[in-house]
Amino acid sequence: MKNEGSMIFEGFDDLVLSEAMGIYNSSIVGKIHDALGSSDGGGIVDFGAGIGTLAEKFREIYGILPICIEVDERQKEIIREKNFTVFDSLDELTAPATNIYSSNVLEHIDDDVGILRMFHEKLKPGGTVCIYVPALPHLYSKFDRRVGHVRRYRMNELKEKLTGAGFRIVKAEYCDCIGYLAALLFKASGKSASPSAAFLKMYDKLFAVSRWLDALGMKHVIGKNIFLAGRKV
Numbered sequence: 001m002k003n004e005g006s007m008i009f010e011g012f013d014d015l016v017l018s019e020a021m022g023i024y025n026s027s028i029v030g031k032i033h034d035a036l037g038s039s040d041g042g043g044i045v046d047f048g049a050g051i052g053t054l055a056e057k058f059r060e061i062y063g064i065l066p067i068c069i070e071v072d073e074r075q076k077e078i079i080r081e082k083n084f085t086v087f088d089s090l091d092e093l094t095a096p097a098t099n100i101y102s103s104n105v106l107e108h109i110d111d112d113v114g115i116l117r118m119f120h121e122k123l124k125p126g127g128t129v130c131i132y133v134p135a136l137p138h139l140y141s142k143f144d145r146r147v148g149h150v151r152r153y154r155m156n157e158l159k160e161k162l163t164g165a166g167f168r169i170v171k172a173e174y175c176d177c178i179g180y181l182a183a184l185l186f187k188a189s190g191k192s193a194s195p196s197a198a199f200l201k202m203y204d205k206l207f208a209v210s211r212w213l214d215a216l217g218m219k220h221v222i223g224k225n226i227f228l229a230g231r232k233v
Contacts, residue, residue, distance in 0.1 A: 023204045027175075027211055028227075029057040032101045032130045033064075035171050035229035043098030045069060047119070048105030049086065052079040066101075067093070090122045097123050101130040107149045116165035123232045129167060133158065135174060135226045141187035158228055167230030174223025178210035179203075183224050 032054075036044070046055050049068035052075075058064040068079050068086040079086040087093065100119050106112045119129045134144070134152045144152065159169055174180075182203070214223065
């Protein structure tokens with residue numbers, strides 16, 4: 001499972017993504033942390049942790065050490081080397097999770113509704129789940145297909161799936177309005193190859209502008225990704 005990057009960032013070496021996309025990854029972690037509200041971070045779970053890039057950001061910025069869920073053996077070893085606890089599945093948790101987040105993972109899973117129901121089952125009452133996924137089916141490209149995306153999400157579709165799993169929506173917004181235009185152009189090009197590390201670094205700097213535009217109101221209009229937070233009721 002992977003969580004680093006999204007449509008134009010996946011299919012790329014995880015270590016390169018981790019180093020090149022610092023602003024992007026910090027932004028995702030900031031959104032998750034804000035959605036958790038007054039939580040002290042105890043019992044937070046990173047589902048599909050990849051090499052632990054977002055977990056590292058949580059530790060670096062907020063002093064929080066998420067519990068990682070990851071099935072890939074190579075990535076699990078890297079996570080352990082970073083001194084995080086890692087399990088193969090949520091069933092291995094010794095106690096209910098206080099919060100769960102998943103970034104750029106659900107789009108790879110056929111039964112995404114089953115995963116959301118499992119999140120609900122494994123969370124404490126009142127716990128929060130945060131989901132970050134690629135947005136808008138009309139952006140689906142050859143690259144999406146190559147990196148194993150089953151789908152890109154419509155906002156209402158994801159809301160319905162989350163509420164159907166038993167959650168109350170507490171935050172729903174688009175992310176990366178400039179990235180939407182980049183993804184549209186990328187699809188039109190017909191390319192399926194991964195971008196260069198230099199491009200990723202350039203895009204990461206541009207993402208700061210995209211984040212500013214999102215805050216001005218574009219998050220309610222359009223974006224390359226969707227961020228959704230729901231509370232267990």
